[in-house]
Every structure is written in C-alpha cells, then in structure tokens.
C-alpha cells in the first residue's frame with residue numbers, strides 16, 4: 001500500500017489547517033506541550049472536516065448517506081486504518097491518548113441535526129445539539145490534555161482521579177452558544193434560527209422580527225437572557241479547569257477567556273448582531289493572556 005504521508009508531514013498539515021482556520025484555538029495549543037498540541041491539531045482537523053460536511057462549501061451535496069460514509073471512515077480510523085494524509089496523524093493520536101469513539105459519533109449526530117433541522121422549540125433541544133457539535137470537542141480535548149495527578153496521603157492512599165467531563169462539555173456548550181449568538185444574522189440569512197422559539201415568545205419577539213433584524217427593547221432583553229445563560233456554562237467550565245494538568249490550564253483558560261470575550265463585544269454592540277459581527281480586537285485578546293495565566297497559576 002502506498003504511504004499516504006509521513007507522520008511528521010501529517011501533523012504539519014494538521015498544524016497548518018489549525019493555524020489557518022482557528023486562530024484562537026491555535027494560540028491556545030501553542031502554550032501546550034508538543035505531544036498534546038499535535039494531538040489537538042489532529043482532532044481539530046477531524047472536527048473541521050466533520051463540520052464542513054454540513055457547514056462548508058460542499059454542504060449542498062451532503063446527504064444522510066454522506067454522513068453514513070463519514071461514520072464508516074471514522075470506524076476505519078479507530079481500527080487503525082488511515083485513508084488520507086491527515087488521517088495518519090489522527091490514527092497516531094488515537095494510539096497515544098485514551099480517546100473514545102462515542103464523542104466523535106455524537107458530533108456526526110449533531111451534524112445530522114443540521115441536515116434536517118433549522119428550528120429549536122426548547123432550550124433542552126438546543127442543548128442536545130450544542131452537546132453534540134461542541135460538548136463532544138470538550139470530551140475529546142480533555143482525553144488528550146489529562147488531569148493533575150491527585151495528592152496521595154497516608155489517610156487517602158488511593159485518591160479518586162476526577163475527570164472533569166461535565167465541565168469540559170460545559171465549555172463546549174458555552175462556546176457553541178456564543179457562536180450561535182454571534183451568528184444570529186448570518187444563520188437567519190440561511191433560514192436557520194438556533195435560538196429556542198420558546199425564548200423568542202417569552203419576550204414577544206417573533207421569527208419575522210428576527211428575519212427583519214429588528215433590534216428593540218424586546219430583542220435586547222432576549223439577548224441579555226441568552227448571554228446570561230451562556231455565561232453560566234462558562235462558570236460551570238471554570239470549575240473543571242483547576243484539575244487539569246498544570247501546563248494545560250493556561251491554554252484552556254486562554255481559549256475560555258478569548259471565546260467569552262465575544263459576549264462582551266455583543267454587549268458593546270448593544271446586541272445588534274444583524275449589522276455588526278461581534279469581533280474581539282487583537283489588543284483585547286492580548287490583554288486576556290496574562291489574565292488567563294494568572295487564573296491558571298493561582299486558581
């Protein structure tokens with residue numbers, strides 16, 4: 001069988017894709033030890049490819065069968081059989097880290113929802129979607145990043161190792177909710193509303209108002225409500241960072257703080273997400289780094 005790519009070339013390709021498409025995550029990985037950041041790059045590429053099946057240039061040709069084939073491709077990867085040059089790095093990552101296939105399957109299930117669904121009635125329905133496309137990323141990342149070994153004492157010789165899965169899921173959901181709030185206008189132009197219809201009704205705001213991009217007191221109240229809920233998921237995630245490995249805490253704090261800043265920008269824009277895309281200026285991102293370092297070292 002012809003060599004698809006050397007392992008080094010495969011990881012380098014994953015690094016280039018991550019650096020190109022995910023500046024914030026890439027910055028976070030730069031603060032990680034070599035073996036772990038390479039693994040995150042390989043996982044990022046798989047996640048990006050999965051998302052682009054439904055969200056990228058090829059989306060129009062994607063069907064349930066496309067996702068079925070992608071799931072078969074995933075099974076091959078977990079069986080140790082790469083099919084293209086970026087697969088080589090992920091197969092190596094799967095051998096090095098205790099990654100379970102279920103979060104990968106769940107992300108594909110999330111992309112299936114994007115195929116046939118463009119409204120969410122309740123927050124519970126939206127939360128399932130956010131778990132599938134983003135909470136799963138938290139589980140994948142935590143499996144690579146690892147946790148600080150618990151302190152062994154004479155009175156506690158076999159301390160339980162706490163894996164912060166719920167908190168990792170919470171960060172993924174917080175990121176996805178942030179993404180949804182930032183992209184309300186863009187998604188509406190594609191006929192898609194992720195905000196729960198029950199929430200719109202709570203503030204007497206209609207789908208028609210949203211498609212017209214109406215920004216009034218009703219909309220601002222609704223957005224305050226949504227942002228407050230997203231911040232609760234960030235707060236939940238913060239509790240889990242303290243048990244991550246020491247050298248990992250800074251990059252994760254950085255990823256959390258930088259993504260959460262998007263909510264601050266939406267507030268600065270007075271919740272007008274229709275004519276302004278919330279964007280965190282570089283200088284604000286840079287200011288967040290020492291804050292994240294302090295949180296990682298002290299808390």
Ligand SMILES: CC(C)=CCC/C(C)=C/CC/C(C)=C/CC/C(C)=C/[C@@H]1[C@@H](COP(=O)(O)OP(=O)(O)O)[C@]1(C)CC/C=C(\C)CC/C=C(\C)CCC=C(C)C
Nearest residue numbers: 028044047048051134137138141164168172175176240255
């Ligand atoms: C620093 C670090 C470990 C980051 C993880 C990097 C990684 C593997 C990211 C994958 C992201 C991705 C492409 C997922 C596919 C589905 C998707 C697009 C999800 C949405 C991401 C938005 O990506 P992007 O910003 O590129 O979107 P736009 O194109 O700009 O619209 C999501 C919002 C989900 C992102 C979810 C995470 C990064 C999970 C973070 C959680 C952890 C790192 C766990 C931390 C552990 C604890 C205990 C808190």
Ligand SMILES: [Mn+2]
Nearest residue numbers: 051054055114
């Ligand atoms: Mn998507």
